[in-house]
Amino acid sequence: MLDVDLHSHSTHSDGMLTPSDLVQRAFGQGVKTFALTDHDELSGLAEARAQAESRGMKFIAGVEISVSWQDETLHIVGLNIDPQHPEIAKGLRTVRVGRHARAERIAADLERAGVEGALDGARRYARNPDLLSRTHFARYLVERGAVQDTQTAFKRYLTPGKPGYVKHQWAELAQAVRWITAAGGAAVIAHPGRYKLINRQREELLGAFRDLGGVGVEVVTGSHTADQYATWARYAQRYGLKASAGSDFHGPGESYLDLGKLPDLPYGVTPVWADF
Ligand code: AMP
Ligand code: MN
Ligand code: MN
Ligand code: MN
Secondary structure, three states: OEEEOOOOOOOOOOOOOHHHHHHHHHHOHHHHEEEEOOOOOOOHHHHHHHHHHHHHHHHHEEEEEEEEEOOEEEEEEEEEOOOOHHHHHHHHHHHHHHHHHHHHHHHHHHHHHOOOOOOHHHHHOOOOOOOOOOOOOHHHHHHHOOOOOOHHHHHHOOOOOOOOOOOOOOEHHHHHHHHHHHHOOOOOOHHHHHHOOOOOHHHHHHHHHHOOOOEEEEEOOOEEEEEEHHHHHHHHHHHHOOEEEEEEEEEOOOOOOOOOOOOOOOOOOEEHHHHO
């Protein structure tokens, strides 16, 4: 088991715990090196760092940036960034601004499908008014009784082809990598096994990402099966990328993997955190 967890969410994006509570839970589960990686947002990092350092943990400032690439939405995690760096702060602000209009379009789409009041409903679940995510809509759909759980909310409503899914233009891959790199961080492709990419696109993405200065890929994540750990360890080695590991924890009962429950990296890959 790893005592490292480099992907997690707090109430500053779509997680259920405050940064302090999240860090305390991680500490209780044996995590020693911890990164908070809220979606498109840095505002939780100071609180998380203070809590982690008071417990003697190593804290890594992180972020998970939403990116549009070839018709697919990708997530790029930035690790070990300087949250004060102006370029990343400014870039993420523009991404968050885009979420407002997107949320309105999601709500209008849901309304056409017979789900009323979704914008206000989702907002009630968003502690950070600047960061309305599909997760908040999913929680509202559960509250309304439209579906039994958030997984089903995504399956029936919030994914491509379903009412409540709208196309959106996020940051460009090159921008996300540049913001992270300029802030002194390492850019990592989050949960690569989750994207709908054919083999040729995977290779294209890995090559382009590496050429832009990308450093690693998540190999061990709550979104991967054990087979995918092996697949993405091989890709990492082939492309000279390092390997990252993170639960992608959002809250008790909402995530596949709890904090501090990650298996070791497959043999032969270089951990991205070796340099931190
Ligand atoms: P957004 O950035 O607003 O598009 O929301 C993306 C978030 O929705 C992800 O970070 C996950 O937390 C959550 N999510 C996406 N797909 C699913 C799914 N199939 N089941 C549960 N949660 C999901
Ligand atoms: Mn999320
Ligand atoms: Mn993600
Ligand atoms: Mn995540």
